[in-house]
Amino acid sequence: LELSKIEPPFHRITYDEAVNRLQKEDLDIQWGEDFGFKEEKALAAEFGPLFVYAYPKEIKAFYCKAYTENPELVMSVDLLVPRIGELTTGGARIDDQEELMERIEEFGLREEDYDWYIDLRKYGSVPHTGFGLGIERLLAWMLRLESVMEAIPFPRTVRRFYP
Structure with a gap:
């Protein structure tokens, strides 16, 4: 196995462009729909590794911060890579309690389920970001595996729910 050097910069396109x-x-695919594996794979096949950003708020997590100039879009980004699709998702988080409460209501979520999260904003917050990286996805991409399931020690399938 030969690992090739990753060459920056990765392409960057908006959700609209994608x-x-x-x-x-x-x-x-219509504007406002989230990408599935087929769409992610097609984009990564065309560009190689790429970042897609500025998604419609309806298809991302309730805690994603909206752009001031266009509140229908959120500061969320996905890194798409060939063969695997989405490798990581990240973005800016809402740091204002009122805005967070509005978004929870807008998404039809139960406030009591997020008391602890809301409480983090009660005494003020700082602008911050976060991301989630799938280790199995990263391994599958680096090792050029055909499927992410090949990188999971005990994968669950339709026929195999227990390890």
Whole structure:
């Protein structure tokens, strides 16, 4: 196995640009829909590793911070890589308690389920970001495996729920 050097910079395109590209490839995607594996794979095949950013707020987590200039879009980013699709998701988080409460209501979530999270904003917060990285996805990409399941020690499938 030979690991090749990753060459920066990765391409960066907005969600809008990504949807337009996919529609030109005759993939059945409409603005406001989240990407599935097929769409992620198509984008990564065209560009190589790339960041897609500025997603519609409806398809991302309730805690994603909206752009001031366009509150319908959130500061969320996905890193898509060939063969695997989404490798990581990240973005800016809402740091204002009122804004967080509005978003929880807008998403139809139960406030009591998020008391602890809301309480973090009660005495003030600082602008912050976060991301989640799938270790199995990273390994599958680096090792050029055909499926992420090959990097999971005890994968769950339709026929195998218990290790």
